[in-house]
Amino acid sequence: MPSSQTVSIDSRLSAALDGELNDADRTEMEALLAGNDLQARDAQETLRRGNEFGLHAFAEVLREPVPLTLVRTIKTATPPRKAVRLPQAQRPELPFKPTRRQAIIGCVMVALFAGGIGYMIGSRPQMQTFADLAMPVTSGWLEDIATHHRVFSRQTDHLVEVPASDSPHLVDWLMATTGVSFRVPDLSADKLEFLGGRLFSAAGKPVGQLVYRDEDGAIISICFARNLVGNDQNMAEQIRDDIGLIAWHRDQTDYVVTGASSDANLDSIAAKVAGRI
Amino acid sequence: MTLQPDLTDIRRDLVSLLPRLRRFALALCGQPDMVDELVGDACLLAVLKAPHFESGSRLESWAFSLIHSVWLEQSKKRKQSSDEAAAHNGFAGYHAILDLPDGTATSFLLVCVEDHTYAESAAILGIAAETVAANVVSARRHFSAQVADNAERRA
Numbered sequence: 001m002p003s004s005q006t007v008s009i010d011s012r013l014s015a016a017l018d019g020e021l022n023d024a025d026r027t028e029m030e031a032l033l034a035g036n037d038l039q040a041r042d043a044q045e046t047l048r049r050g051n052e053f054g055l056h057a058f059a060e061v062l063r064e065p066v067p068l069t070l071v072r073t074i075k076t077a078t079p080p081r082k083a084v085r086l087p088q089a090q091r092p093e094l095p096f097k098p099t100r101r102q103a104i105i106g107c108v109m110v111a112l113f114a115g116g117i118g119y120m121i122g123s124r125p126q127m128q129t130f131a132d133l134a135m136p137v138t139s140g141w142l143e144d145i146a147t148h149h150r151v152f153s154r155q156t157d158h159l160v161e162v163p164a165s166d167s168p169h170l171v172d173w174l175m176a177t178t179g180v181s182f183r184v185p186d187l188s189a190d191k192l193e194f195l196g197g198r199l200f201s202a203a204g205k206p207v208g209q210l211v212y213r214d215e216d217g218a219i220i221s222i223c224f225a226r227n228l229v230g231n232d233q234n235m236a237e238q239i240r241d242d243i244g245l246i247a248w249h250r251d252q253t254d255y256v257v258t259g260a261s262s263d264a265n266l267d268s269i270a271a272k273v274a275g276r277i
Numbered sequence: 278m279t280l281q282p283d284l285t286d287i288r289r290d291l292v293s294l295l296p297r298l299r300r301f302a303l304a305l306c307g308q309p310d311m312v313d314e315l316v317g318d319a320c321l322l323a324v325l326k327a328p329h330f331e332s333g334s335r336l337e338s339w340a341f342s343l344i345h346s347v348w349l350e351q352s353k354k355r356k357q358s359s360d361e362a363a364a365h366n367g368f369a370g371y372h373a374i375l376d377l378p379d380g381t382a383t384s385f386l387l388v389c390v391e392d393h394t395y396a397e398s399a400a401i402l403g404i405a406a407e408t409v410a411a412n413v414v415s416a417r418r419h420f421s422a423q424v425a426d427n428a429e430r431r432a
Contacts, residue, residue: 010414010418011410011411011414014410014413014414014417015395015410018388018389018394018395018410018413020394020395020410046417046418046421047414047417047418047421049420049421049424050416050417050418050419050420050421050422050423050424051389051417051420053373053420053421053423053424054373054385054389054390054416054417054420055389055390057371057373057374057420058300058304058374058385058386058390059390060371061296061299061300061303061368061371061374062296062297062300064296064299064367064368065367066295066296066299067313070295070313070316070317071292071295073317073320073321074288074291074292074295074317074320074321074324075288075289075292077288077320077321077324077325078324079286079287079288079324079325079327262292264289264290264292264293265289265293267289268289
C-alpha cells in the first residue's frame, strides 16, 4: 500500500502528464524532478511506462474489424421525421355564407365544368401522352449492378477490360456504346487510383463502368447508362448486402457509385463524381 | 445544376467513428460479447436524437455519453435476466485492458487516448473530475505493473 505522500506525488505527476496542473504546481513538480528526489523520479518513470503501455494496448483495439452487420444497422437506421408544425395565425372566418340557392348554382357550375373537361379528354382517345412515350421504369437494374460489382470486384487480375493507360480509347468506346458523354473523374485526392473500365449489361441496356481502387485495395466503381430509370435528381443510397450503391439521374443519364456498404465515404465520393464526370 | 448529396448525415459520421466507439464500449463494460450490441443501440439512439446534437461540438464525446447511458440502462435490465447467449469477437484477447480495475479503463481511454480533459471525461462518465484523475493514476500503475510482469516472464 503506497504512503499518502506517494499517492499525492503520483497524482500530481499523473496530472502533469495530462497537462492538468496549474502553473504553481507544475513549477513545484519540475523542481522536485530536477532535484535528487529518486522516489519522485521512480514514480514518474512508472507512470510514463504505464502510460505508453496503455496507449499501445488501446491502439491495438482499433485494428479489430468492425462487423458488417453493425455498419448496416447504423447506415440503414431511420432518422426521425421532421414533423415541424409552423405556428399559424388564427384563420379568419370567411364572411361569405352562401344561401341554399347560391349553393345549388355553384354545384351546377362545377358539374358543367367537370363534364366539359371529361368530354374534351374522352373525345381525344388517340392522343399519346408523355407518359406513353416515356421508357418503362426498370427497377432491377440496381440489382444487376450490385451483382456485377460483387462478381468483378473480386477478380483482382481481371478487373477491367481497358486499362487506365488506354483512357482515350476507353472513353471513345464507352461513349459510342452507351451514348453517355463523360470524363474520367480524377479522384486521386481521395486516394483512389483509376484502374480502367469495362462495359456490361444491366436491365438490358449497355452500362459503362469506371473502376477505382483505394489504398486498402477495396474497389469502387462508377456506372452509367443512358436514361435507364427516371428523373430523380436526388442522390439515394441503397444497400444490397455487402454492396452499397448511391444512384442519381442527371441529363438523361443514370449514374451509380458502388462500393462496400461499410465504406463511410461512399456518399462524399459520389458527390465529387457528380461534379466531375 | 448542382447535385448536393442528401446523405451527409450523422449516420456516416457514426460509421466512421465505429472503431473508437467499440473501443470505448469495451473499456466501459469490459465484456467483449456486449460491445457491438451496446454500440449499435447507442448509435440508433444517436440517429434518433440527431436533431438535438449541437453542431460544432465533438460528436465522439456525445456518442461516448450515449454509450454510457445505454450501458447503465442495459445493466439494470441485465440484472433481471442474465441468461443470454454470448457472441464472440476478437476483443476477448485484450487482457491488458479487460484486467484493469473497475472504472479505470474508461478514464484512461478518455484522458490519455482520446485527449479529453478531466472535466470533459467526468461529464461523459457522470463522475467527479477528481475520480477521473484517480482512475487515470490507477490505470497507469496497473499498466506499469503489467510491463514489469511481462519483463519478469521473459527473463
